[in-house]
Amino acid sequence: MTDLITMRNMxxxxxxxVTALDHVSVAFRKGEIHSIVGENGAGKSTLMKVLYGLVPPxxxxxxxxxxxxxxxxxxxxxxxxxxxxxxxxLLIPEYTVWENIVLGMEPVLSLxxxxxxxxxxxxxxxxxxxQFNLDPDALVSDISVAAxxxxxxxxxxxRNVSVLxxxxxxxxxxxxxxxxxxxxxxxxxxxxxxxxxxxxxLDEVLDLSDRITIMRRGKKVDTVAVGTTSKEDLARMMxxxxxxxxxxxxxxxxxxxxxxxxxxxxxxxxxxxxxxNINLEVRTGEIVGIAGVEGNGQFELVNTIxxxxxxxxxxxxxxxxxxxxxxxxxRRRLLAFVPxxxxxxxxxxxxxIMENASMTHHLLDPAFTRWKGLLMNFRxxxxxxxxxxxxxxxxxxxxxxxxxxxxxxxxxxxILGRELLLPNPFVLLDQPTRGLDVGSIEYVHEQIxxxxxxxxxxxxxxxxxxxIFLLADRILVLNRGTLAGERRVEETTVEEIGLLMLQGRxxxx
Amino acid sequence: xxxxxxxxLMGVFIAxxxxxxxxxxxxxxxxxxYAALFQFSLxxxxxxxxxxxxxxxxxxxxxxxxxxFASGAINLGQPGQLLMGALAAxxxxxYLDLPAPILIPVxxxxxxxxxxxxxGLAALLRLAFNMNEFIVTLxxxxxxxxxxxxxxxxxxxxxxxxxxxxxxVNPAGWIPExxxxxxxxxxxxxxVAVSWxxxxxxxxxxxxxxxxxNSLFARLGGCxxxxxxxxxxxxxxxxxxxxxxxxxxxxxxxxxxxxxANYAWDGIMVAIVANNGIIATLLYGIxxxxxxTGALGMELVTNVPSEISLVLQAVLVLVIVASRGxxxxxVDRWSLRKRVRGPAT
Numbered sequence: 117m118t119d120l121i122t123m124r125n126m127x128x129x130x131x132x133x134v135t136a137l138d139h140v141s142v143a144f145r146k147g148e149i150h151s152i153v154g155e156n157g158a159g160k161s162t163l164m165k166v167l168y169g170l171v172p173p174x175x176x177x178x179x180x181x182x183x184x185x186x187x188x189x190x191x192x193x194x195x196x197x198x199x200x201x202x203x204x205x206l207l208i209p210e211y212t213v214w215e216n217i218v219l220g221m222e223p224v225l226s227l228x229x230x231x232x233x234x235x236x237x238x239x240x241x242x243x244x245x246x247q248f249n250l251d252p253d254a255l256v257s258d259i260s261v262a263a264x265x266x267x268x269x270x271x272x273x274x275r276n277v278s279v280l281x282x283x284x285x286x287x288x289x290x291x292x293x294x295x296x297x298x299x300x301x302x303x304x305x306x307x308x309x310x311x312x313x314x315x316x317x318l319d320e321v322l323d324l325s326d327r328i329t330i331m332r333r334g335k336k337v338d339t340v341a342v343g344t345t346s347k348e349d350l351a352r353m354m355x356x357x358x359x360x361x362x363x364x365x366x367x368x369x370x371x372x373x374x375x376x377x378x379x380x381x382x383x384x385x386x387x388x389x390x391x392x393n394i395n396l397e398v399r400t401g402e403i404v405g406i407a408g409v410e411g412n413g414q415f416e417l418v419n420t421i422x423x424x425x426x427x428x429x430x431x432x433x434x435x436x437x438x439x440x441x442x443x444x445x446x447r448r449r450l451l452a453f454v455p456x457x458x459x460x461x462x463x464x465x466x467x468x469i470m471e472n473a474s475m476t477h478h479l480l481d482p483a484f485t486r487w488k489g490l491l492m493n494f495r496x497x498x499x500x501x502x503x504x505x506x507x508x509x510x511x512x513x514x515x516x517x518x519x520x521x522x523x524x525x526x527x528x529x530x531i532l533g534r535e536l537l538l539p540n541p542f543v544l545l546d547q548p549t550r551g552l553d554v555g556s557i558e559y560v561h562e563q564i565x566x567x568x569x570x571x572x573x574x575x576x577x578x579x580x581x582x583x584i585f586l587l588a589d590r591i592l593v594l595n596r597g598t599l600a601g602e603r604r605v606e607e608t609t610v611e612e613i614g615l616l617m618l619q620g621r622x623x624x625x
Numbered sequence: 626x627x628x629x630x631x632x633x634l635m636g637v638f639i640a641x642x643x644x645x646x647x648x649x650x651x652x653x654x655x656x657x658x659y660a661a662l663f664q665f666s667l668x669x670x671x672x673x674x675x676x677x678x679x680x681x682x683x684x685x686x687x688x689x690x691x692x693x694f695a696s697g698a699i700n701l702g703q704p705g706q707l708l709m710g711a712l713a714a715x716x717x718x719x720y721l722d723l724p725a726p727i728l729i730p731v732x733x734x735x736x737x738x739x740x741x742x743x744x745g746l747a748a749l750l751r752l753a754f755n756m757n758e759f760i761v762t763l764x765x766x767x768x769x770x771x772x773x774x775x776x777x778x779x780x781x782x783x784x785x786x787x788x789x790x791x792x793x794v795n796p797a798g799w800i801p802e803x804x805x806x807x808x809x810x811x812x813x814x815x816x817v818a819v820s821w822x823x824x825x826x827x828x829x830x831x832x833x834x835x836x837x838x839n840s841l842f843a844r845l846g847g848c849x850x851x852x853x854x855x856x857x858x859x860x861x862x863x864x865x866x867x868x869x870x871x872x873x874x875x876x877x878x879x880x881x882x883x884x885x886a887n888y889a890w891d892g893i894m895v896a897i898v899a900n901n902g903i904i905a906t907l908l909y910g911i912x913x914x915x916x917x918t919g920a921l922g923m924e925l926v927t928n929v930p931s932e933i934s935l936v937l938q939a940v941l942v943l944v945i946v947a948s949r950g951x952x953x954x955x956v957d958r959w960s961l962r963k964r965v966r967g968p969a970t
Binding site: 129174422424443444445448453455459460461462463464465466467471474475476478479480485489490491492494 | 839841849
């Protein structure tokens with residue numbers, strides 16, 4: 117088979133210095149389904165956008181059908197037969213399917229009137245040709261997300277596109293809808309269409325593609341044929357090391373009581389019970405998971421522990437010291453906190469990495485200040501940041517770079533590092549892996565297990581049951597502001613906890 | 626730092642170019658006009674000294690606004706704080722009889738105190754009643770305006786004067802000139818240096834900066850955000866008060882009707898143009914003072930009306946603020962192209 121498209125030595129650097137593509141060379145053959153996989157930020161979407169003319173490359177050459185090409189905008193790419201379906205779907209909901217498809221390329225009668233009959237017929241022909249299960253006369257507002265995606269694909273087919281780029285199309289689909297899309301994509305492939313499929317879901321990539329290109333950190337790792345690889349191989353190439361899919365939790369004796377909540381109540385200003393009679397304790401060397409559907413009191417629990425809101429009644433203490441009404445600074449001497457929302461609670465994203473890493477330490481550790489706490493000691497803070505970078509393998513250009521220049525995973529590493537380097541006995545983790553990619557999630561999990569082995573008391577709030585089962589020793593279920601149940605992880609199942617999350621307190625027998 | 630300088634200079638250049646186009650449309654020679662404008666402001670020693678002296682209230686109120694905005698406190702009360710500082714210093718200067726080396730520092734402190742207390746009132750109202758300082762400082766401006774107008778028209782009016790004004794302050798409190806340069810310029814530079822140091826090196830400044838960007842993060846980090854807010858209000862109020870005090874002591878030596886009303890608003894404008902940077906506030910403050918100062922001289926030797934300086938200021942503000950993001954992207958691309966073409970890649 118000959119190569120239809122070749123991309124050679126593509127380089128893309130986003131200012132100021134984020135290298136999205138680092139000399140990537142890849143070739144796509146006519147009629148194949150070719151997947152591009154990689155973690156978030158690996159550069160797969162950027163590569164496709166460069167091909168499509170959405171993002172201009174800094175370097176590199178593209179050939180298409182044997183000729184050098186450089187598309188300056190998507191219009192030029194479509195004119196040559198290359199089309200892209202984006203993650204977010206842009207259609208006019210009030211128009212019918214066929215109206216959306218012909219929009220911008222309508223067959224016209226005299227005086228510029230749209231030839232509605234011909235338009236409908238042409239769309240119907242395309243729908244039948246590719247056996248898309250779609251009604252051309254339905255309003256787009258009435259059809260499902262999966263069907264809208266098909267409209268986007270048909271829009272390109274109507275423009276006689278022969279190369280289809282799909283950017284994470286399955287992200288918006290339900291598990292039941294995916295096989296149908298794949299069947300349609302296979303038919304397109306048999307028809308001579310070339311399909312470039314961007315994804316980070318390994319199972320579906322193995323299911324769908326002929327060949328797979330793996331990217332990591334802006335570089336191409338390899339291109340492999342599906343028959344010669346496995347899910348584990350792909351994961352290793354994507355992440356650069358073995359991924360642990362199973363728990364490595366070692367049984368451990370728990371120690372003394374560190375954190376305790378007694379009869380905690382929190383009412384909304386309207387008098388609604390948002391937290392009702394919460395009693396819990398966390399011991400050293402123990403991870404207590406708080407499971408629950410979001411919005412069942414997790415937010416209020418975190419706020420009362422951290423001192424952002426006053427509980428109506430009850431008592432919170434750490435190592436026997438009551439902190440129910442303490443200032444936030446007094447609490448911070450005892451508890452480390454990793455929030456779920458990095459940009460809102462965990463960092464000042466425009467400030468430098470060093471300034472973000474120094475927060476709280478500058479109040480608790482005298483080495484961070486000079487002249488009796490009047491001046492900052494930025495030299496020490498810089499050393500501290502570089503040490504944090506080494507200990508938590510943060511990938512950053514300089515300690516003075518803005519925090520927002522880091523990827524999500526590295527941002528979370530800085531926050532984790534900052535909090536774990538506080539010598540505090542209690543650690544509160546609120547959805548610490550939210551919005552992270554596979555490799556970063558695994559790293560965060562390792563760190564949480566390390567806290568446990570360091571004999572800290574850890575409380576992990578998570579909506580992800582898999583995460584809770586992987587890490588926690590004990591699971592508490594939060595339902596409508598009350599603790600609906602408590603289980604040791606060895607003595608329960610995901611199904612049982614799931615039921616408690618949804619139904620609340622078990623009926624008295 | 627270099628990037629900021631380059632984009633700033635590019636913005637100024639583009640604005641001056643646009644100004645030139647406007648002058649051409651009006652039938653004036655832009656080269657002659659600019660030559661006159663800068664000769665009467667920056668390029669000769671005497672006008673330069675005047676420009677620097679005129680820049681003092683602009684830079685200090687700009688500094689006040691820059692630090693407040695960068696710390697997340699919306700202090701728009703510089704006009705009122707300036708007036709209260711000026712009044713406090715004037716009254717001290719009228720009634721205190723001390724030798725100059727003591728009187729001048731005392732009056733400076735009084736001016737700062739006047740401004741700080743006026744800003745502190747807004748801070749108090751926010752902490753006690755959660756009243757937004759944005760509205761409160763604006764309304765306190767009007768109260769300060771009317772209060773000072775009353776004070777110089779009734780209790781402290783000079784006997785026999787035709788218009789509302791106080792008697793002159795004790796000449797020992799007048800700020801002297803050394804080598805043609807008014808010492809208020811030196812005081813301004815010291816204030817800028819101290820502010821820079823405070824904002825960038827002190828622990829308080831660190832907390833102000835972080836809190837200005839994300840106050841919830843600072844609060845959760847253990848910073849006392851209420852204390853920081855109060856400190857920012859008092860400090861920025863003191864800077865505006867110092868501006869008012871220096872206007873009196875370096876200039877008319879008495880409180881006159883309508884004194885320095887526009888300086889503070891121009892200062893806020895400078896802070897916005899400077900994107901709340903401290904050094905940038907100093908440089909833009911001097912530059913705007915140069916345009917205002919040079920315009921008067923320019924009117925004498927060309928037939929261009931001095932109002933062109935207002936047009937120029939407006940163009941400068943619009944161009945610099947609107948193009949900041951764009952120019953930074955362009956400069957980023959330049960440096961990127963250099964790096965991509967370098968041997969490393």
